[in-house]
Amino acid sequence: MSAKPPSVMEPASPKDMRRISRRSFAWAVGAVASTIGIGRWIFTRRQDAGVPWPLRAILGLNENVWTDLFSSKRQAPTYTEARVTAERINGDEGDLLNDIDLSAWKLTLSGAHSKPGPSTTSDLADSADSSDSNDKDLSITLKQIQSLPHVEQITELFCIEGWSIVQRWKGVRFRDFAAKYPPPNADGSPPDVLNHPENLVSYVAMETPDGGYYVGLDMQSALHPQTLLCWEMNGKPLTQEHGAPLRLVIPVKYGVKNIKRIGTITYTADKPKDYWAEQGYDWYAGL
Numbered sequence: 001m002s003a004k005p006p007s008v009m010e011p012a013s014p015k016d017m018r019r020i021s022r023r024s025f026a027w028a029v030g031a032v033a034s035t036i037g038i039g040r041w042i043f044t045r046r047q048d049a050g051v052p053w054p055l056r057a058i059l060g061l062n063e064n065v066w067t068d069l070f071s072s073k074r075q076a077p078t079y080t081e082a083r084v085t086a087e088r089i090n091g092d093e094g095d096l097l098n099d100i101d102l103s104a105w106k107l108t109l110s111g112a113h114s115k116p117g118p119s120t121t122s123d124l125a126d127s128a129d130s131s132d133s134n135d136k137d138l139s140i141t142l143k144q145i146q147s148l149p150h151v152e153q154i155t156e157l158f159c160i161e162g163w164s165i166v167q168r169w170k171g172v173r174f175r176d177f178a179a180k181y182p183p184p185n186a187d188g189s190p191p192d193v194l195n196h197p198e199n200l201v202s203y204v205a206m207e208t209p210d211g212g213y214y215v216g217l218d219m220q221s222a223l224h225p226q227t228l229l230c231w232e233m234n235g236k237p238l239t240q241e242h243g244a245p246l247r248l249v250i251p252v253k254y255g256v257k258n259i260k261r262i263g264t265i266t267y268t269a270d271k272p273k274d275y276w277a278e279q280g281y282d283w284y285a286g287l
């Protein structure tokens, strides 16, 4: 059992809570959100999430507010096809203006728990010794990634420069990728990505093949159900300016975290370096 988070408001009785008006409720939610530095996104999106979890947050009854705030109930808005805007290219760090040989591209996965999670009988046989972890990098082809269950979603990408675009993306949920190629648990015990993400190491680092652009992500945001590894944008394979062959789409973060042309993914217990954080922007860059 972890300790209760420090309470920022006097706890109210359940009877009191029922009397709290919508407005004071919203204010209280804002107070909690800004106190813990989560900001605008939580505040403006909360109504979508239904009532129970903010009540828990305000009352401080939930033992893990952090996890709750980033639970799958926190969804970025999705849009219909009619709302898709013109494409816009921004940022070419990581040598995006120069071609790479897409047919030779492989994703390097570093820091994964020894073996891919079982999803077939042959994998099951393979993973008999999966309790010992090793430091070997995995090399994963685009085909292997595309063979995972994929989804399409239309979401908004906000650039820190102040503009945004709505695009349709196709890819695999990072959480499904992580279930197949699991991060290790912080204490070395066997990971259970979907049921016990809180035991995993805390961060994911991603960088371009040349190392010229790199982002650090907290594990909660990486495992958010709208965080995708994408290979298609608006019904077409990614162009190289948009990050072919594989990019991150993470609508709970600003554009800077949506790294294009991923070369390496690393699971790590240490807070990863981040290109724009080094330029003075907030490391989390959450919306």
Ligand SMILES: Nc1nc2c(c(=O)[nH]1)N[C@H]1C(S)=C(S)[C@@H](COP(=O)(O)O)O[C@H]1N2
Residues within 6 Å of the ligand: 088, 089, 090, 091, 092, 093, 094, 096, 158, 159, 160, 208, 213, 241, 242, 243, 255, 256, 257, 258, 259, 260, 261
């Ligand atoms: N490799 C790489 N990825 C990147 C960038 C970059 O410079 N290099 N810029 C980021 C920024 S600031 C934004 S706003 C988005 C823009 O994505 P888009 O060009 O597909 O619209 O990509 C992000 N990913």
Ligand SMILES: [Mo]
Residues within 6 Å of the ligand: 090, 091, 158, 159, 160, 161, 255, 256
């Ligand atoms: Mo951006």
